[in-house]
Amino acid sequence: MAMAVAETISNGGELVVEAGTGVGKTYAYLVPVLLSGQRALVSTATKALQDQLFSRDIPKLIDALNLPIRVALLKGRGSYLCTLRLSQARQSHDASLRIHMHALSKIETWAQSTRTGDLSELTGLDDRSPVIPLVTSTRDNCLGSPCPNFKSCHVNLARKEAMSADVVVINHHLFFADLNVRETGMAELLPSVQAVVFDEAHQLNEIGINFLGRHLSTSQLLELTRDTLGAGVQWARGLVDWTLICSVMEKSIRDLRLTAQNSRPGSRLRWTEPVPDGMETSEWLLAMSQLQVALQAAQAALDTVSEMAPDFVRLHERVTLQLRLIQDFQDPCAEGSVRWVEVGAQMRLVESPLDISSAVQTHMLQKQVNEHTQAPAPGSQKAWIFTSATLGEDDQMRWFTEPCGLSESRKLRVASPFDYANMAAVYVPPGMPKPNDITHTRQVSSWVEKHARQLGGRTLVLTTTLNAMRQIGEALTAALGQSGELEILVQGQGPKRRLMERFREGSNEGGLGCILVASASFWEGFDVPGDALQLVVIDKLPFPPPNDPLVEARSQRLELLGKSSFSDYSLPEAAVALKQGAGRLIRSETDQGILVVCDPRLTGMAYGRRLLACLPPMQRIHTEVEFEESLTRLTKTSTRP
Ligand code: SF4
Structure with a gap:
């Protein structure tokens, strides 16, 4: 496996390796990557596995091989402390936040000493803690360069470190999220790396389709409503009736959720006709159009105050994006995609491609070709390595390679050494x-x-x-x-x-x-x-x-x-x-x-x-x-x- 990985790194192209339990696949790809001296991205399925590679496996090998290699860890923005949101949560008068004050003060103490701002350093903080959304940013609510904390922002610092490292450890969610919206820096990193390794590659297809489709969720809309009210009252009180605008928004969002009140929580409603299965047609169409009208009113209001604070510009963009999504979901489903509605405490409208094959071909494996001969430019081919313990039942590993658009790649299966x-x-x-x-x-x-x-x-x-x-x-x-x-x-x-x-x-x-x-x-x-x-x-x-x-x-x-x-x-x-x-x-x-x-x-x-x-x-x-x-x-x- 290590030889095949080394050859692929020097010649470029795609290699798919199924390595049974106990083969030592992590070292089998890390050693050739580190020895190649090429810039590389290593992606794995979860943040825990990322931490394991970054803190245990890679340092051990760098030490053993005695190589001067700089390694960086890059996670999605939801993993890093947003100091602006932390201070906003600490100063907030919102009564519902009172129960979180103890946890927030602990995070504040840690914030003084952390270098990375990576919340996984906080051992007592559970992944599902309701405090996490209060102290992390989303693409929607991050202020970007106008933010007063921009220079010391952990998200930006992690991104800068990644840009100057030789090997960057990321995860598949981040890879596809960035491929889609080019946000956390991975997409800028991609052109400069020579080798990309996907460990736990069997998860690529399901993770990928999640990010490549369209999603409209009532929880995201409610968050937008809350943020609009908060910013409106803070920066432009009295200029617009924010309470009225936001209460109409909120009601229309809740009415949309209520259209699925007869469906079992956790179900996915098929949506092949203009209206999802199990929905009352007139109720659904009315709920969608009322939501559209409510958001249009918010968009117009935000337009009038956009000069007053950077928050309003960002909110205007968010409302515009949601309006586009509402329109998209009223138009026919894109070819090669499927739609459904997910019913839970909130509702999510999803349009998803059936697999990631076309994204892999168009966004990942594009080869730079000579303009005149159309032949691949020498040395321009990246190496793409996909590995996991389970990639299919046959030697062609069709279960994995077909939906990932990798049927033509080089393939290797290495059996487990266990008896x-x-x-x-x-x-x-x-x-x-x-x-x-x-x-x-x-x-x-x-x-x-x-x-x-x-x-x-x-x-x-x-x-x-x-x-x-x-x-x-x-x-x-x-x-x-x-x-x-x-x-x-x-x-x-x-x-x-x-x-x-x-x-x-x-x-x-x-x-x-x-x-x-x-x-x-x-x-x-x-x-x-x-x-x-x-x-x-x-x-x-x-x-x-x-x-x-x-x-x-x-x-x-x-x-x-x-x-x-x-x-x-x-x-x-x-x-x-x-x-x-x-x-x-x-x-x-x-x-x-x-x-x-x-x-x-x-x-x-x-x-x-x-x-x-x-x-x-x-x-x-x-x-x-x-x-x-x-x-x-x-x-x-x-x-x-
Ligand atoms: S730039 Fe964004 S993530 Fe960074 S501190 Fe500001 S709001 Fe938070």
């Missing part, structure tokens, strides 16, 4: 009902209860739906948790980081053994080496939900092209997700464990063979007796009490 045949096994319990049987979830719970008790916890239950997660979590808590036999951890009970730490701890130091019941976000990126995890139970084969508007649109496109939406889309999606879930089991050379899939389709249907083939080469367990014996062996070989 799966001796250390791991896969088992489909006979007698488990079909996944659509109403007793299925109950039977999964009983099965886990029995066997996790025998193993003393050390079990991760991965569900395909939040509903099943809640039901299994409740059943196990009632059966094992309340009596104090085992500790039952359920996703959402607390911050993900804390749940992961507790689970890794297991029964160490006299603690209780743990079962963790989780859904989507734990299927990948959850690393438990050692014997705190020996049993991974998957409730159902993870097919994409067929009623989801995006899934439906992707399937329809394939059918129109004469392909099979099941074979060419649903099955590869399930294969990759299954591979990721199974990947939680063996994380080091000495790990041992069993993967249990409580879905009889894996052994009973012809396509089950295709899914089994994409799992690492584990032994197969066929009967409950064999399983019990394996479990006993695991219990005996475990180093924990």
Whole structure:
């Protein structure tokens, strides 16, 4: 892998590498990047992984290789303290902020000493804390160069540091956000780098489409209303009736949200006709036009005072942008895109491309060509490296390369060095009902209860739906948790980081053994080496939900092209997700464990063979007796009490 990366950096072009667990893919791309002496961007999926690369992996290698390389970390603006908003929040008379004053004063103390302003330095601050939006800026509310704190602004300083570094560590969200709106500096950085590496590249497509589409959300509109009222009262009190303008805006936003009051929170409403499914046509059209009128009134008011403060200029731009979006959502959907409405506490109108292939081709891989010959200019080709432990089920890794527009790229698969045949096994319990049987979830719970008790916890239950997660979590808590036999951890009970730490701890130091019941976000990126995890139970084969508007649109496109939406889309999606879930089991050379899939389709249907083939080469367990014996062996070989 390292040789292939080095060749790609010197020759340019695209390389896609699937590197199984334990290959050491991070070093396999970092070493050639650092040795190349070229300017490089390294992008990964999450801020936590960014921190790990920046603070642990890269410094270790720079030290070992003894290279004079400057490295910078660049995150999205939401990760940095905005000193202006912090002081505004501290001075605000808004009664609703009173409960946050203690947290704000702690941030203020830290603000005196931080060099980077990166909020991840504040250990006590949870990612989901409501204080974070109060002390960070958004593209909408940042004042930019007219800001009185502009010179010492952490967002700008991070950006400057990135511009002068040799290697910059970013994340995929930032990459696509900037590709779309060119805001945080990554887009300016891109032309000057010779190599771009995407680690955890399997997430690129889903992250990318989120940023490449159009979004209109009632929460963003409400924030705009609040900011307009705040600035109006502060800078132009009495010149315009801000209270009236903003209350009309607010009412029209709430009326728009109310059009979906009969829809289940969390649902995505298909929107292929002029009006989204489940909406009353006249109500929807009226709500959209009233919102438009309310924003036009705000736009006109802001126009009259734009000279009075920089805030008004920015607010005018924001209102204009929202008005354009409202108009866009009344026009037909763009070709190759799909629309839906997301219903939650707030409402989000989304228009999304089906994949990122055209963005990759037009914004990323453009090659500089000789004007006359149209041949690539020598030395002008950037190197693009995409890597992950899971990129598909076939050697062409079509699951990844097709939606990312990388079918023509060089491809390499490096298998995991772990001895799966001796250390791991896969088992489909006979007698488990079909996944659509109403007793299925109950039977999964009983099965886990029995066997996790025998193993003393050390079990991760991965569900395909939040509903099943809640039901299994409740059943196990009632059966094992309340009596104090085992500790039952359920996703959402607390911050993900804390749940992961507790689970890794297991029964160490006299603690209780743990079962963790989780859904989507734990299927990948959850690393438990050692014997705190020996049993991974998957409730159902993870097919994409067929009623989801995006899934439906992707399937329809394939059918129109004469392909099979099941074979060419649903099955590869399930294969990759299954591979990721199974990947939680063996994380080091000495790990041992069993993967249990409580879905009889894996052994009973012809396509089950295709899914089994994409799992690492584990032994197969066929009967409950064999399983019990394996479990006993695991219990005996475990180093924990
Ligand atoms: S420039 Fe923007 S982010 Fe920086 S301090 Fe000012 S408002 Fe905050």
